[in-house]
Amino acid sequence: xxxxxxxxxxxxxxxxxxxxxxxxxxxxxxxxxxxxxxxxxxxxxxxxxxxxxxxxxxxxxxxxxxxxxxxxxxxxxxxxxxxxxxxxxxxxxxxxxxxxxxxxxxxxxxxxxxxxxxxxxxxxxxxxxxxxxxxxxxxxxxxxxxxxxxxxxxxxxxxxxxxxxxxxxxxxxxxxxxxxxxxxxxxxxxxxxxxxxxxxxxxxxxxxxxxxxxxxxxxxxxxxxxxxxxxxxxxxxxxxxxxxxxxxxxxxxxxxxxxxxxxxxxxxxxxxxxxxxxxxxxxxxxxxxxxxxxxxxxxxxxxxxxxxxxxxxxxxxxxxxxxxxxxxxxxxxxxxxxxxxxxxxxxxxxxxxxxxxxxxxxxxxxxxxxxxxxxxxxxxxxxxxxxxxxxxxxxxxxxxxxxxxxxxxxxxxxxxxxxxxxxx
Amino acid sequence: xxxxxxxxxxxxxxxxxxxxxxxxxxxxxxxxxxxxxxxxxxxxxxxxxxxxxxxxxxxxxxxxxxxxxxxxxxxxxxxxxxxxxxxxxxxxxxxxxxxxxxxxxxxxxxxxxxxxxxxxxxxxxxxxxxxxxxxxxxxxxxxxxxxxxxxxxxxxxxxxxxxxxxxxxxxxxxxxxxxxxxxxxxxxxxxxxxxxxxxxxxxxxxxxxxxxxxxxxxxxxxxxxxxxxxxxxxxxxxxxxxxxxxxxxxxxxxxxxxxxxxxxxxxxxxxxxxxxxxxxxxxxxxxxxxxxxxxxxxxxxxxxxxxxxxxxxxxxxx
Numbered sequence: 001x002x003x004x005x006x007x008x009x010x011x012x013x014x015x016x017x018x019x020x021x022x023x024x025x026x027x028x029x030x031x032x033x034x035x036x037x038x039x040x041x042x043x044x045x046x047x048x049x050x051x052x053x054x055x056x057x058x059x060x061x062x063x064x065x066x067x068x069x070x071x072x073x074x075x076x077x078x079x080x081x082x083x084x085x086x087x088x089x090x091x092x093x094x095x096x097x098x099x100x101x102x103x104x105x106x107x108x109x110x111x112x113x114x115x116x117x118x119x120x121x122x123x124x125x126x127x128x129x130x131x132x133x134x135x136x137x138x139x140x141x142x143x144x145x146x147x148x149x150x151x152x153x154x155x156x157x158x159x160x161x162x163x164x165x166x167x168x169x170x171x172x173x174x175x176x177x178x179x180x181x182x183x184x185x186x187x188x189x190x191x192x193x194x195x196x197x198x199x200x201x202x203x204x205x206x207x208x209x210x211x212x213x214x215x216x217x218x219x220x221x222x223x224x225x226x227x228x229x230x231x232x233x234x235x236x237x238x239x240x241x242x243x244x245x246x247x248x249x250x251x252x253x254x255x256x257x258x259x260x261x262x263x264x265x266x267x268x269x270x271x272x273x274x275x276x277x278x279x280x281x282x283x284x285x286x287x288x289x290x291x292x293x294x295x296x297x298x299x300x301x302x303x304x305x306x307x308x309x310x311x312x313x314x315x316x317x318x319x320x321x322x323x324x325x326x327x328x329x330x331x332x333x334x335x336x337x338x339x340x341x342x343x344x345x346x347x348x349x350x351x352x353x354x355x356x357x358x359x360x361x362x363x364x365x366x367x368x369x370x371x372x373x374x375x376x377x378x379x380x381x382x383x384x385x386x387x388x389x390x391x392x393x394x395x396x397x398x399x400x401x402x403x404x405x406x407x408x409x410x411x412x413x414x415x416x417x418x419x420x421x422x423x424x
Numbered sequence: 425x426x427x428x429x430x431x432x433x434x435x436x437x438x439x440x441x442x443x444x445x446x447x448x449x450x451x452x453x454x455x456x457x458x459x460x461x462x463x464x465x466x467x468x469x470x471x472x473x474x475x476x477x478x479x480x481x482x483x484x485x486x487x488x489x490x491x492x493x494x495x496x497x498x499x500x501x502x503x504x505x506x507x508x509x510x511x512x513x514x515x516x517x518x519x520x521x522x523x524x525x526x527x528x529x530x531x532x533x534x535x536x537x538x539x540x541x542x543x544x545x546x547x548x549x550x551x552x553x554x555x556x557x558x559x560x561x562x563x564x565x566x567x568x569x570x571x572x573x574x575x576x577x578x579x580x581x582x583x584x585x586x587x588x589x590x591x592x593x594x595x596x597x598x599x600x601x602x603x604x605x606x607x608x609x610x611x612x613x614x615x616x617x618x619x620x621x622x623x624x625x626x627x628x629x630x631x632x633x634x635x636x637x638x639x640x641x642x643x644x645x646x647x648x649x650x651x652x653x654x655x656x657x658x659x660x661x662x663x664x665x666x667x668x669x670x671x672x673x674x675x676x677x678x679x680x681x682x683x684x685x686x687x688x689x690x691x692x693x694x695x696x697x698x699x700x701x702x703x704x705x706x707x708x709x710x711x712x713x714x715x716x717x718x719x720x721x722x723x724x725x726x727x728x729x730x731x732x733x734x735x736x737x738x739x740x741x742x
Contacts, residue, residue: 199630200443202544202567202606207631271428272545316523316553318543320566 001043002026003418004036008048008379012055013352014368023053025375028418033371044420048379051412054351055367056088056119056376058358060256060304061232062329064121066112067105068097073309073396075109078329079118081395083422085305085330086378086411088119089359089366094126095153101126101137103145110146118421120376122148122362124178127166131155136166139175148362149176149230154279156184164221171227176363180232181214181239182206182280191320193283197266203319206281208236215239219246222253230361231255233306235280237290244299254361255299257291258306259335260326264288264401274315274322275401278306295353296345302358303339305332309397327397331388333380334407341408347382375418384410428551438551438560439733441569442610450614454579456732457725463501474739475504478535482508484563485522485541490699491563491573494723495538498730502739504536526550534558536738544568544603559737567601572733573698574607576726578615580718581653583725584694588615594647594689595621595638596679597657597706598628604698605657606636613637623647624679627668644679648688656681656697659706672705682708686716694718 003025010021010033017033024032024040031037062082065073082090092109094100100109106123113121125147129135132155139150150170157163157179170177190206192198198205215231219242222229234240234255243255260278265285269276276282294300308325315322332354340350352367359367366376387406390398414422427444431437436449463472480499482492492508499506511525522541529537536559539547544566551560564570578588585591593612599605599622612620613636622633623641634640641647648654664672681695695707695717703709711717 194631196632196635199632200606200636202565202569202603204567205631272548274549313521316549317521318541318546318549318566320543320545 001418002041003044003046003415003420004042005046005048005053005377005379008051008053010053010369011348011351012369013348013356015370017369018348023369023377025415025418028375030369030371030373030375033369046379046413050381050383051379052347052382054378054380055355055369056378056414056416057086057332057354058362058367059087059090059307059329059332060302060358060361061258062087062090062092062305062307063095063309063325064092065309066096066109072311075112076116077394077396078307078309079113079116081327081329081393082119083414083416084394084411086333086380086414087329088376088378088414088416089122089364090119091122091124091148091362093124093153094151095131095155099126099131100124100147101129101131103138103141106142106145106147117419119416124149124151126150127152127177128157128162133157133159133162136169139170140173143173143175149178151178151232152180154180156182158184160217160221163217164225167221167225167227171225174228176228176230178230178232179218180280181211181218183210183213186210186213191277191281192269193266193281195266195284197269201269201272208238208283208287211236211239211280212242215242219251219253223251226252229253233258233261233280234291234300235261235283235287237287240290240294240299244294247299254301256302256304256358256361257295257300259303259328259332260306260401261288261291262295262303262339263335268401269319272319273401274317274319275326275399275403277319277322277324278326279324292339292343295339296343301353302361303336303353304358305329307395309395310399312398315399325397326400327393327395328400329395330393331400331402331407333378333411334409337382337409338407375415377413377415378411379413380409380411382409384408386410428548436736439571439737440547440551440560440562442571442574442607442614443569445571445610445614447614450575450578450611453575453729453732453736454582456736457579457728460728460731461725471501471503473503474735475499475502478504478738479533480504480506480536480538480734481529481534482506482538483511483525483529484509485511485539485546486564487512488540488564491540494726495563495730498727498734501727502731502735504734522546522549523553526553530554530558536561536734538563540564542566561733561737564603566603567606568603569607570603571607572726572730573604574611575733576722576729577608577655577696577698578611579725579729580696580722583721584718585652588612588617591617591653592619592651593617593621593653593655594623594651595655595657596623596644596647596681598659598663599624599633599657600628600630601660601663602657608655609636609638621647621651625669628663644685645688648685651689652693654681654686654689654693654695656695656707658698658700659702664705676705680704680706680708681711683710683714686711696722699723
């Protein structure tokens with residue numbers, strides 16, 4: 001199918017394009033930018049007047065909950081949510097049940113996702129069997145099955161010798177290792193940032209040192225092993241500073257932040273709002289400022305939704321017992337735009353952090369609109385306001401700290417492989 | 425953000441915490457409690473009909489004989505019907521959620537819930553969930569709050585010291601895990617106590633506790649110097665050894681309240697404790713039973729204060 005997207009403002013961070021330009025899609029590829037290729041006859045014309053035409057978003061952390069947690073969400077519901085959010089590729093962490101530690105599970109997930117013909121799914125394999133932190137998984141087999149990286153998700157890996165071996169082994173084959181830094185002893189039972197709010201509310205706390213100690217370990221081992229290390233969900237100012245220093249030193253490290261932590265702080269917990277029970281915990285306003293600045297200056301490579309749909313009943317509990325996590329796929333774009341607007345970051349630079357840069361973390365030739373590249377496209381109205389309401393969300397997860405909030409930026413069309421998979 | 429314990433007219437709808445509780449409401453509660461003290465002491469029949477026909481459910485997800493009993497006595501003196509439920513050992517262990525339990529009790533036409541739960545925020549969760557005509561009193565939630573304890577402590581302080589604006593008050597012990605300490609700090613600062621101190625080793629103090637408006641001391645002699653009121657906290661058994669403290673003996677040596685340490689306080693200082701006491705751990709028996717101890721007055725006043733809170737929430741407005 002030939003599609004002509006006309007009159008839109010085309011933004012492509014990689015090719016430094018930001019201007020009114022038509023886009024021509026032919027057989028799933030970008031066939032022309034600005035000018036139609038010779039003999040192009042459109043089967044479908046999308047009028048993007050007043051809209052922005054950008055690469056489809058790439059989300060580094062979206063829990064689809066399959067296999068094992070279908071009561072929280074299903075592949076079907078979450079893939080629909082992804083394209084409704086303009087997300088055309090997503091990486092899913094291995095903390096399913098069973099964990100993604102067997103090639104068969106990964107193939108099954110890929111197969112089921114492919115049949116839905118929506119966003120592309122890039123599974124992150126388990127770094128250790130069952131995420132138990134003891135034995136390595138068959139990483140090469142898992143990569144053959146479709147894994148793009150290896151991770152412990154939020155499961156602890158306390159044995160530093162196992163961590164060293166895992167990094168050495170992954171480095172042998174140049175497989176990336178994705179880790180969320182958190183010392184499991186310091187974080188034990190903790191549900192909130194160790195600061196004023198946890199003190200006031202009497203909530204068991206997780207100190208910033210839980211992040212920095214684990215991060216120091218990871219960076220030291222990355223330095224020794226030369227592994228491609230990706231740090232997931234950095235949450236503190238001190239952590240951002242360590243990443244900045246590690247990059248300066250030349251350690252091969254990249255880093256992402258959750259959109260929730262880009263906008264919220266411990267103060268949002270208020271009177272025990274379980275929607276603000278998140279992993280990692282929301283930290284202080286000072287930490288949030290450092291995360292926002294780190295994202296702007298490139299210390300933090302990418303912003304992700306950290307999508308973690310949970311079932312409603314699991315949130316209707318006292319704060320500490322409530323299942324952590326929030327739905328996020330449909331909020332990623334407006335929250336990127338909100339951050340960009342508040343921090344006066346150019347739209348193109350902001351979108352790069354949710355398209356081109358996460359593609360690089362994933363090692364994909366994606367997240368851009370070059371001639372001949374795959375036509376994964378997001379067309380959105382940057383001005384449209386909408387109110388986040390649980391019933392309107394496609395995700396089966398209805399809980400988010402942003403419930404009831406008005407956000408600006410609404411996806412109008414999502415194209416994957418040159419096909420319109422979502423439109424309103 | 426709305427204060428979830430006040431209704432839109434600024435009146436008390438639930439009692440969940442002393443934080444953000446307006447001083448006028450605290451004073452109202454204390455004044456009203458004073459009138460109920462007479463009910464207990466001055467009369468042959470210890471009952472008033474303010475809560476006649478109302479159902480008060482004591483819902484304890486965490487065991488407590490003492491607090492539950494004082495609430496029960498308070499409700500009965502107000503002529504309420506009282507139902508006691510110890511849920512810690514029944515429904516929740518069968519998989520029923522907290523709010524399922526609450527819904528069931530609402531269906532039995534409860535007018536008021538007195539709730540104790542091991543998790544911080546449990547009372548807020550219930551208060552958000554129930555219909556507007558139902559009132560919730562927090563009888564202790566995790567490490568967060570125990571407002572009626574703090575209010576009875578305020579009543580006791582006012583009884584002995586008359587005013588708050590000229591006092592120096594020290595809270596001694598495990599502030600980190602203490603809901604009582606948090607509620608006391610907010611109540612004391614609300615009532616205008618100019619100097620609130622906490623005295624504890626660093627392992628028993630929460631991060632940035634000074635932001636609650638207290639001065640931090642690690643030494644009893646310095647911390648107790650010239651104080652008017654000493655509020656002792658209970659040290660839970662599970663804290664007495666391990667990573668927080670090496671032993672009960674060493675704790676007593678440094679932080680146990682003895683006559684010798686109390687000598688640093690003002691001559692007319694009073695000593696309080698929320699009970700149950702660990703004699704020889706946080707407090708020496710000589711002090712606990714001594715002339716400056718007002719610990720048993722706290723228990724008596726506790727019933728009057730709980731009557732005041734309950735009647736204010738569910739009784740006819742006076």
